[in-house]
Amino acid sequence: MKHLAIAAAVLLLTGPALAEPPFAKERVEWNVPQKPFHVIGNIYYVGMAGVSAFLIVTPQGNILTDGGLPESAPFIEKNIQALGFKLSDVKVLLNSHAHFDHSGGLAKLKADTGAKFYASTGDKPFLESGHIPYGPSALIDTAPVKVDRAMKDGESFTLGGVTMTANVIPGHTRGCTTWTMPLTEAGVTHKVMFFCSISVAGNPIAGKLAYPTIVSDYRASFARLKKMDADIFLAAHGGQFAMAEKLAKVKPGAPNPFIDAAEFPRFVASAEAAFNKDLARQQAGGVAYVPR
Ligand SMILES: [Zn+2]
Numbered sequence: 152m153k154h155l156a157i158a159a160a161v162l163l164l165t166g167p168a169l170a171e172p173p174f175a176k177e178r179v180e181w182n183v184p185q186k187p188f189h190v191i192g193n194i195y196y197v198g199m200a201g202v203s204a205f206l207i208v209t210p211q212g213n214i215l216t217d218g219g220l221p222e223s224a225p226f227i228e229k230n231i232q233a234l235g236f237k238l239s240d241v242k243v244l245l246n247s248h249a250h251f252d253h254s255g256g257l258a259k260l261k262a263d264t265g266a267k268f269y270a271s272t273g274d275k276p277f278l279e280s281g282h283i284p285y286g287p288s289a290l291i292d293t294a295p296v297k298v299d300r301a302m303k304d305g306e307s308f309t310l311g312g313v314t315m316t317a318n319v320i321p322g323h324t325r326g327c328t329t330w331t332m333p334l335t336e337a338g339v340t341h342k343v344m345f346f347c348s349i350s351v352a353g354n355p356i357a358g359k360l361a362y363p364t365i366v367s368d369y370r371a372s373f374a375r376l377k378k379m380d381a382d383i384f385l386a387a388h389g390g391q392f393a394m395a396e397k398l399a400k401v402k403p404g405a406p407n408p409f410i411d412a413a414e415f416p417r418f419v420a421s422a423e424a425a426f427n428k429d430l431a432r433q434q435a436g437g438v439a440y441v442p443r
Contacts, residue, residue: 173290180201181202185198194383202389203219204216213240213243215241223255241265245328249270250324254293257294273324314332318379344379346415349426354439
């Protein structure tokens with residue numbers, strides 16, 4: 152009886168166990184701190200172990216691409232400073248796509264750096280409202296962030312001799328943007344790609360669609376990606392470009408492990424196979440997304 156009374160009192164004090172919020176486990180995994188490091192030329196990694204952020208340094212100020220999760224922003228700022236760069240030197244802020252794990256930190260980063268924010272016309276409404284109406288990311292809203300310059304597919308900008316081009320590959324989000332830039336190091340010109348994403352990631356692609364043209368968008372994006380190339384393939388999650396494995400291979404005098412022209416076509420082929428598999432699964436009645 153006494154034990155029951157204690158149990159009842161404990162329950163009164165703590166309440167019944169709440170359901171875990173969406174993405175609770177992923178958020179912790181993605182947000183494991185990562186020591187910032189030099190990738191190649193004027194490109195540095197300043198993101199978390201699981202969600203990326205890259206700093207591109209120029210004589211006229213720096214470019215920062217992606218803001219990570221809302222809770223990543225303070226770590227990204229510390230990483231920039233740990234490399235000896237100033238937050239106020241970030242002049243342009245970019246985004247791969249309007250999912251909370253890549254756009255969640257942008258509002259804070261924009262406020263703290265004073266940078267201008269450039270993003271695709273397709274994702275602008277989601278970024279400015281802090282809400283995407285489809286896919287699992289619809290479960291988590293982020294702080295709205297004003298887009299100072301809306302970029303169309305194929306549009307470029309130049310800062311301090313660095314020219315970045317917005318390649319919009321819709322599907323994962325409507326304005327999913329793969330940023331590309333040429334980079335010359337030791338007399339060799341490289342094609343650098345900051346890849347958005349092309350995974351289904353819980354988007355409804357059969358039955359009640361995320362948006363009417365989503366399947367043809369994915370198809371057109373795959374066709375386009377097969378015509379692109381890059382020998383420095385960087386992406387929005389470390390796991391997508393084997394960041395940890397490559398970092399472990401960085402050694403003075405050894406070839407830079409981040410240079411690999413074979414990686415991007417291999418990645419696209421495997422992403423397209425995964426898309427076709429998930430399309431068939433959803434067409435057979437499989438649900439788009441089950442929170443784990
Ligand atoms: Zn995403």
